[in-house]
Amino acid sequence: MRMIGIKGYAYAVHAVVWFVVLSTVAAELSPAFKALLAGALGHHWIAKSDIAVVLFIVTALFFGRKNDPKDVPGLVRGVLLSVIAGSVAIFGFYLLHYLGLA
16 A cells, blocks of 8 residues: 655645635625534534545545655645645735724
């Protein structure tokens, strides 16, 4: 059995980062969605965390069987950019929310 390659982990990180960004914004904009998440596991952040773990595992397993590229530093840069962009997106949303613009 082949171990999961770095490409699978990189894709899993991308998927989880953008799931967290999108679900965070969606939960703030839609009280019904936030209530659905909270109703599932007691708190919306617990539900998002559990979904993120499952999403990471499924994505890593799905893409983990692919051959790793020669450009591993490129994958790492991509993950870093995704994390930075996701952080800026959440910060920007909450800043706009605080200012009453979102």
